Amino acid sequence: MSDVAVHTNTYSAWYDFKEITKMRLSISVVFSSVAGYFLAADTIDWLVVALLSVGGYFMVGASNAYNQVLERDLDALMDRTKNRPVASGRMSVSTALAIAIVFTILGLGTLWYINPQTAMFGGISIFMYVLLYTPLKTKTPLSVFVGAFPGAIPYMLGWVAATNDFGIEPGTLFMIQFFWQFPHFWAIGWFLFDDYKKGGFAMLPTGKRDKGTALQIVLYTVWTVLISLVPAFGVTGDLFLSPISAIVVGALGLFMLYWAIKLYQNRDAKTAKRLMLSSVTYITLLQIVFVVDKFLR
Template sequence: MKTAVRMAKDNTLAVIFADFKEITKVRLAVSVVFSSVAGYFLGAYEVTISAIFLLAFGGYCMVGASNAFNQVIERDLDALMKRTRNRPIPAGRVSVSMAMTIAVALSLLGIVTLYLLNPKTAMFGAISIFLYTSVYTPLKTKTPLAVFVGALPGAIPFMLGWVAATNEFGIEPGTLFMIQFFWQFPHFWALGWMLHDDYKKGGFKMLPTGKKDAGTALQIIMYTVWMMVISVIPVFGITGRLSLSIPAAILIFLMGGVMLFFAFRLYIKRDTATARKLMLASVSYITLMQIIYVIDKFI
């Protein structure tokens, strides 16, 4: 009997933990934390474990809060789409009030934690939550420009790490912001292409032309080129303390070329399989690019 009760409790806790991970989008949150920590290493004069912990914990809270608010707002639309109908709120496993409690608690915890680093870091974290939940989320059903708005909070994490390390905002974190800002367009438009039919069920307008057509593919190509150019700008020595060696710049540019290859392939083939390859290439690019930047600083 005791064993059965213990097993039931364990199963319940596993479900609660799984729903918490889903409502905070743990994989997305971890990738954002990774970007922030990379930015911290680039900006730090001296690396401290306590600062990394505060940045990682506070960053996860901020991303988790944004995602929880998002799922509260979009709960009825999520129920219409195949990829989201089993999320905790539309599936009925988590109530709206509980999700709001989680979102508010994570917001406060995240802002306080980031404030312990410095006020500017907390400010940018709060701005990120506001833009994502109050501007980007409502616009997703109104206009394709929502992706542009969403790219603003999405570009903050890489920059946030530098600000956390220095308590300063200048050309260096501004450059990191622009790199991640332009990267998001080919990434999310490739994702939007893959999920276009499902997004239509929820009324989301995620592609720039509203269609899987040549116009959308052409814009993906254009933004990929801009991303490639901005990613290597530090090699020219015009971005303050943020620098990049010639070998690192060449490697990053070649990685961007892989994305550009798939962008051109998408323009030619216009199929879901190529969009998926572009999306996966973009995920690899942003992670490897940040790793190269950090390694290049310390070697």
């Protein structure tokens, strides 16, 4: 075999691995988990950070691999997903399933080594994403509600990894990321509406790109920002946000809310995409602000 063929095969295998595990999404989830850990830990144990990162990646990668096996026929219908490894036929179902199963075992084992509660929540995340959220996507807009549960687990998972306990602090982190997902995924559902329609996915709350959907996006954005500010009032145990950091988080929230309101006014794909990008900016910077605020106090 020529050097060019070896290079091409290696590149293809790496590309397919990134696609089957949705590497960028998995890394963003790991980022949330590590942020949650930093918020809870009195002293940073870098071994736990490494285990949480690796275990978290395995769990998200497994969920995505299962998802692409179950939705392979629907993925093939949509422009956004038709080049995925299983949908395109480059990877067999058995190979994708093997990756998913191995990742599940390795992920649960890694998180269990940290503590049992972390592994339990990781297992719940896979179960809800694969067996509840995935099949509901073609049946009801409530799938976004169901999917928000596993999607909100990573941020609180880091806290549980640090403390082996679930209380008001990780519960608050869970609620922040839970409500955030509605405007985020509805924005995606809006600008990818036609493509999702090809696959039969029902993502928007009213099923249409109308004022009803846009209004709900605005309302859930407001709820997201308000819940994000609750730690500033000293009612969430050891999770606290200083007044200055609360102002920063509030300003970030107003930026996201601006685009939600603009979507209500314009109701177009371009504005929906900007809202999606602003939501990613919001949750990323919020997590950074929370961690920086803790270490500067």
